[in-house]
Amino acid sequence: MVEVESSVMERIQEQGLIYARELNALYQQERAQRRALEAAQRRLEEEWASRDAFVAVISHELRTPLVAVWAFLEILMAEVGDRLEPAHREFLEIAYRKVGELVRAVRELTEFVSLDGNRQWPVRRDGLDLADLVARVVAEFIPMAGEQQISLTSEIAPGQPILIGWQELHLILYHLVSNAVKFTPPGGQVWVRGHFEGTELVVQVTDTGIGIPAEVQHAIFRPFYQVEHHLTRSHEGLGLGLALVERAVRVLNGSVTVQSAVGQGTTFTVRLPYEAPGSLQATIERLSLELERLQAQSLRIAQDFRQVYRSQQLTAEELAALRHQLRQDAES
Amino acid sequence: MTRKILIADDEASLRMLVRATLENDDCQVFEAQSGLEALRLAREVQPDLVFLDVVMPELRGYEVCRELRRDASTNSVVVVMLTAQSEPSDRQRGIEAGADHYLTKPFSPLELLRLAEQVFFQ
Numbered sequence: 001m002v003e004v005e006s007s008v009m010e011r012i013q014e015q016g017l018i019y020a021r022e023l024n025a026l027y028q029q030e031r032a033q034r035r036a037l038e039a040a041q042r043r044l045e046e047e048w049a050s051r052d053a054f055v056a057v058i059s060h061e062l063r064t065p066l067v068a069v070w071a072f073l074e075i076l077m078a079e080v081g082d083r084l085e086p087a088h089r090e091f092l093e094i095a096y097r098k099v100g101e102l103v104r105a106v107r108e109l110t111e112f113v114s115l116d117g118n119r120q121w122p123v124r125r126d127g128l129d130l131a132d133l134v135a136r137v138v139a140e141f142i143p144m145a146g147e148q149q150i151s152l153t154s155e156i157a158p159g160q161p162i163l164i165g166w167q168e169l170h171l172i173l174y175h176l177v178s179n180a181v182k183f184t185p186p187g188g189q190v191w192v193r194g195h196f197e198g199t200e201l202v203v204q205v206t207d208t209g210i211g212i213p214a215e216v217q218h219a220i221f222r223p224f225y226q227v228e229h230h231l232t233r234s235h236e237g238l239g240l241g242l243a244l245v246e247r248a249v250r251v252l253n254g255s256v257t258v259q260s261a262v263g264q265g266t267t268f269t270v271r272l273p274y275e276a277p278g279s280l281q282a283t284i285e286r287l288s289l290e291l292e293r294l295q296a297q298s299l300r301i302a303q304d305f306r307q308v309y310r311s312q313q314l315t316a317e318e319l320a321a322l323r324h325q326l327r328q329d330a331e332s
Numbered sequence: 333m334t335r336k337i338l339i340a341d342d343e344a345s346l347r348m349l350v351r352a353t354l355e356n357d358d359c360q361v362f363e364a365q366s367g368l369e370a371l372r373l374a375r376e377v378q379p380d381l382v383f384l385d386v387v388m389p390e391l392r393g394y395e396v397c398r399e400l401r402r403d404a405s406t407n408s409v410v411v412v413m414l415t416a417q418s419e420p421s422d423r424q425r426g427i428e429a430g431a432d433h434y435l436t437k438p439f440s441p442l443e444l445l446r447l448a449e450q451v452f453f454q
């Protein structure tokens with residue numbers, strides 16, 4: 001009996017050694033990755049600081065004064081608007097509206113400059129929950145969509161948090177949703193859908209809007225592309241939204257495509273490669289747990305052995321019970 | 333720089349497990365089957381990290397640890413007690429003997445790897 005059980009024990013221990021060597025190798029690999037990442041992170045921190053400083057200067061020099069003017073105009077309208085002649089009050093309102101447009105345009109410009117394709121800006125990759133980010137972007141546009149009686153919904157396939165440049169992804173979503181809501185007539189619908197395909201994140205923004213004629217679809221991602229070429233409308237903006245989307249997609253090494261039919265609607269599809277954080281780490285942890293389990297099993301069997309050795313004087317029934325216990329421990 | 337680890341346990345399978353988990357190009361593992369052998373090897377190879385089983389022939393883990401701390405050539409080594417017992421009083425005895433860490437069998441191999449990394453790289 002002892003021979004049978006000790007062969008079980010040997011099998012467990014052999015398995016344990018195989019796992020332990022695998023764990024050892026994976027851990028070395030993970031440690032090397034971790035150290036390289038830490039070194040890269042330190043280098044990037046410095047570059048991020050310069051990017052942030054650059055964007056901060058632009059924003060400060062252009063945006064801050066504008067926002068001040070905007071705010072003062074708003075105060076003027078509220079405080080003295082009633083006392084002005086209707087024509088003067090209208091001038092004030094126009095000024096307020098136009099400055100608001102300028103504020104948004106400067107925001108787009110700032111984003112555009114910070115995504116300058118000629119500068120190799122590093123991407124800050126953080127763990128991100130896609131559903132969370134989409135929910136935040138959708139929430140920003142709910143009031144605007146509501147005013148225009150547009151239904152705005154999102155469907156995100158559940159998944160692990162992913163490592164991706166979330167500032168860029170936020171910008172992509174923001175401008176695609178903004179575009180969809182802008183170009184969809186009242187009563188229409190806008191959907192944001194997201195799912196994972198292998199190592200790619202696929203995001204689609206679909207609307208039932210006016211659509212983009214086939215002959216201009218190639219041009220819509222150009223910076224400052226003037227939409228009045230195919231749409232006579234009064235939508236504000238610099239025409240940078242889709243150019244920004246295209247740049248951000250490029251920064252993240254992804255692709256963006258458009259499908260559209262005039263009068264039926266448009267779908268933008270963005271594909272972005274991502275990393276699942278800690279997949280190596282997850283394997284390491286699984287292996288370690290499995291080894292711990294094997295260890296516990298062999299410890300239990302060893303304990304049973306000791307009892308067997310001490311059991312020379314046991315009765316036949318007691319021996320049978322012990323044998324049963326040994327088998328159970330070996331199988332568990 | 334090659335690091336050295338000493339594992340002292342009378343169970344061959346446990347020594348093999350520790351070796352398989354920790355040994356690599358930068359890290360050499362030495363094995364001792366008894367408390368006395370552990371002391372002798374520790375003085376000879378000057379390890380960076382020692383795992384000591386509590387229950388060993390000749391000299392128990394606690395005594396080995398106390399001896400290591402007494403000897404100027406080995407008193408700065410990081411000592412981890414390994415034991416099947418998990419009574420709080422055992423932990424207390426290990427700490428009193430001068431152990432730095434205390435692991436209860438079955439231990440997590442990942443914890444072993446993290447511990448070694450912490451000892452070697454900090």
